[in-house]
Amino acid sequence: MKEQRSVLVIEDERAILRLLRDVLEHENLIVFEASTGRMGLVELGSRRPDLVILDLGLPDMDGKAVLRDLRTWSQIPVLVLSARGNEEEKVASLDAGADDYLVKPFGVPELLARLRALLRRSEGPIGKGPIYRLGSVCINMVTRSVTKSDAEVHLTPVEFRLLSELLRAEGRIATQRHLLREVWGPGHESSSHYLRIYMGHLRRKLEDDPARPRYLLTETGVGCRCLCERLADPDLAV
Amino acid sequence: MKEQRSVLVIEDERAILRLLRDVLEHENLIVFEASTGRMGLVELGSRRPDLVILDLGLPDMDGKAVLRDLRTWSQIPVLVLSARGNEEEKVASLDAGADDYLVKPFGVPELLARLRALLRRSEGPIGKGPIYRLGSVCINMVTRSVTKSDAEVHLTPVEFRLLSELLRAEGRIATQRHLLREVWGPGHESSSHYLRIYMGHLRRKLEDDPARPRYLLTETGVGCRCLCERLADPDLAV
DNA sequence: TTTTTTCTTTACGGTATTTTTACGCCAACT
DNA sequence: AGTTGGCGTAAAAATACCGTAAAGAAAAAA
Numbered sequence: 001m002k003e004q005r006s007v008l009v010i011e012d013e014r015a016i017l018r019l020l021r022d023v024l025e026h027e028n029l030i031v032f033e034a035s036t037g038r039m040g041l042v043e044l045g046s047r048r049p050d051l052v053i054l055d056l057g058l059p060d061m062d063g064k065a066v067l068r069d070l071r072t073w074s075q076i077p078v079l080v081l082s083a084r085g086n087e088e089e090k091v092a093s094l095d096a097g098a099d100d101y102l103v104k105p106f107g108v109p110e111l112l113a114r115l116r117a118l119l120r121r122s123e124g125p126i127g128k129g130p131i132y133r134l135g136s137v138c139i140n141m142v143t144r145s146v147t148k149s150d151a152e153v154h155l156t157p158v159e160f161r162l163l164s165e166l167l168r169a170e171g172r173i174a175t176q177r178h179l180l181r182e183v184w185g186p187g188h189e190s191s192s193h194y195l196r197i198y199m200g201h202l203r204r205k206l207e208d209d210p211a212r213p214r215y216l217l218t219e220t221g222v223g224c225r226c227l228c229e230r231l232a233d234p235d236l237a238v
Numbered sequence: 239m240k241e242q243r244s245v246l247v248i249e250d251e252r253a254i255l256r257l258l259r260d261v262l263e264h265e266n267l268i269v270f271e272a273s274t275g276r277m278g279l280v281e282l283g284s285r286r287p288d289l290v291i292l293d294l295g296l297p298d299m300d301g302k303a304v305l306r307d308l309r310t311w312s313q314i315p316v317l318v319l320s321a322r323g324n325e326e327e328k329v330a331s332l333d334a335g336a337d338d339y340l341v342k343p344f345g346v347p348e349l350l351a352r353l354r355a356l357l358r359r360s361e362g363p364i365g366k367g368p369i370y371r372l373g374s375v376c377i378n379m380v381t382r383s384v385t386k387s388d389a390e391v392h393l394t395p396v397e398f399r400l401l402s403e404l405l406r407a408e409g410r411i412a413t414q415r416h417l418l419r420e421v422w423g424p425g426h427e428s429s430s431h432y433l434r435i436y437m438g439h440l441r442r443k444l445e446d447d448p449a450r451p452r453y454l455l456t457e458t459g460v461g462c463r464c465l466c467e468r469l470a471d472p473d474l475a476v
Numbered sequence: 477t478t479t480t481t482t483c484t485t486t487a488c489g490g491t492a493t494t495t496t497t498a499c500g501c502c503a504a505c506t
Numbered sequence: 507a508g509t510t511g512g513c514g515t516a517a518a519a520a521t522a523c524c525g526t527a528a529a530g531a532a533a534a535a536a
Contacts, residue, residue: 087345094351099359100338101352107325113332121337121359156482172381194484196524203525211525220492220523221395222382394493432495434514441514449514458503458512 005119005144006030008049010040010066011081012059016104020053023108027115037061041069045185048161049076051118056082056093064096071097073186077118081106131231132167134215137206138231139167146206153205158183162198166216166226175223199224243357244268246287248278248304249319250297254342258291261346265353275299282308289356294320294331302334309335315356319344369469370405372453375444377405384444391443396421400436404454404464413461437462 007024011017012035024031032047034040037058044052052070056063067078077099082089085103093101099121100114132139136149144160146153155163161183165174176195180188188194199218203210218224245262249255250273262269270285272278275296282290290308294301305316315337320327323341331339338352370377374387382398384391393401399421403412415427422432437456441448456462 087348091347091351094348094355097358099355109329110325110332113329117332117337120335158483191484192523197484197526200525200527218524219382396494429495430512434512435495438514438516456513 004028004030005051006032006047006049007051007053007115008032008034008040008043008047009053010034010037010043010058011053011055012036012057013055016055016081019108023112024115027112035059037063037066040066044070044074044076045187048157048183048185050122051115052076052078053115054078054080054098056080056084056089064093067093067096067098073181075182077122079111079114079118132228133231134206134226134228135208137215139163139228141167148206155202155205159198159201159205162195163202163226166224167228169225171225171227173219173223173225177223179223195224242266242268243289244270244285244287245289245291245353246270246272246278246281246285247291248272248275248281248296249291249293250274250295251293254293254319257346261350262353265350273297275301275304278304279307282312282314287314288360289353290314290316291353292316292318292336294318294322294327302331305331305334305336315360317349317352317356371467371469372444372465373446375453377401379405386444393440393443397436397439397443400433401440401464404462405466407463408468409463409465411457411461411463415461417461433462 007029009017009020009024009031011020011033017033017035021031021033030049032043032049034043037060040052040054040058054063054066058066063080063082067080070076070078078097079100079102080093080098081102081104082093083104090101099118102111102114131141137153138147140146141164146155146160146163162179165179165182168174176192177189179195180191183198184191184194196218199216200210203213203216207213207216215227216224217227245267247255247258247262247269249258249271255271255273259269259271268287270281270287272281275298278290278292278296292301292304296304301318301320305318308314308316316335317338317340318331318336319340319342320331321342328339337356340349340352368379370379375391376385378384379402384393384398384401400417403417403420406412414430414433417433418426418429421436422429426432434456437454438448441451441454445451445454453465454462455465
């Protein structure tokens with residue numbers, strides 16, 4: 001069972017918005033929408049999509065300002081759409097944190113291919129293989145499925161995001177601040193509460209003995225780390 | 239001092255190759271070169287660059303074939319260059335594993351901005367930090383892990399902060415005032431007591447003979463210092 | 477709508493860490 | 507010798523942090 005991925009479209013032109021919604025939903029993506037930069041940032045915080053499509057020409061604020069803002073707390077992939085095809089604008093946007101830049105009018109197949117490329121990248125830690133193992137637990141970042149002793153384990157969206165961040169840290173400690181930011185968005189950096197609750201959920205679902213965790217560890221006062229082994233890791237560059 | 243990154247350019251046109259080498263080196267990148275697909279794959283395996291620029295029109299094999307081949311074992315970011323700007327070609331390349339696609343003739347600033355975006359993604363939090371050694375004790379500042387004769391040693395937050403400050407001084411004396419301010423914050427500059435207690439903790443955990451310390455020394459009335467060796471950063475696990 | 481799932485909030489017992497307190501040692505002076 | 511000030515250790519006390527359960531609220535699904 002493949003988990004669906006979501007995309008937030010920040011775009012004020014109705015026509016393009018409708019077009020995008022249609023083609024993206026046809027790609028089996030969940031589509032969230034926002035028509036201003038401010039709303040976009042709010043939606044981003046509450047919906048936590050896997051990807052953002054950002055129009056540079058928004059009514060309330062400059063697209064690059066939106067980018068800079070979100071880049072202060074999130075690493076989410078962003079594809080910028082713009083009517084402006086001049087080089088300075090491209091360079092400025094990419095350097096402000098965009099991952100790709102597409103000039104309108106764009107070809108839908110190309111847009112989708114570029115989105116697939118971005119999603120492929122964000123499936124797992126960069127340069128790492130998409131499959132992880134913690135004891136009897138397997139995590140496939142491509143299909144976003146988790147199994148324990150070959151039995152499917154269902155994770156809620158928050159649980160999966162938290163696990164992803166832990167895996168991304170690759171055995172290093174992920175600080176509480178960082179995890180809270182990446183999973184719950186800015187403004188939750190002090191609710192270390194959630195962290196304990198959801199670490200508890202993950203342990204109960206994934207550890208053999210949740211009370212004595214072997215893989216999902218917490219460093220008191222600092223953060224958490226996940227001792228994981230990567231299976232299908234084609235890239236040796238660690 | 240920022241770590242230098244490397245890029246492999248797979249391109250058969252001499253003129254473009256020279257141009258790329260110049261601008262990339264000017265960007266402080268190490269440039270490797272290959273003029274055929276086959277050589278490119280070999281170089282890729284031996285040089286392990288951080289990034290690949292791949293021309294689609296190679297003399298010996300199709301660029302997409304190169305891409306598919308390398309994607310069976312490497313997740314390295316690839317930017318495709320091509321004279322062909324038609325959409326099918328873009329989609330095919332992106333779906334074959336390319337991360338970006340730029341049509342020739344391209345603007346150098348845009349190329350560089352796209353490369354920066356790709357490198358930004360792959361540098362990620364996978365930072366390699368300094369490693370220190372005191373006898374049989376190893377301290378990795380990034381993973382925040384401490385081992386003594388290969389056994390994991392657990393340090394509390396205060397213990398780790400204190401040790402970090404001592405290591406940062408690299409053998410020089412850190413005054414009591416300084417340590418107290420850095421570890422316990424301003425306002426505790428006179429509680430030199432804490433220092434003795436926590437130096438004791440560190441000695442008991444890290445020294446072979448805590449009563450006769452070899453590495454964690456105190457200079458009576460002045461401060462403390464740590465005789466440590468700074469090793470090269472944890473390297474690529476080739 | 478109702479039902480189900482997921483997220484947030486609240487409560488509380490247990491554990492880890494930090495701070496406080498107490499006491500012994502040594503070297504340098506009176 | 508006795509005193510003094512800085513150091514080192516060991517514990518108890520206080521605090522901060524962690525893990526779990528469960529109920530209420532919100533969102534999603536039926």
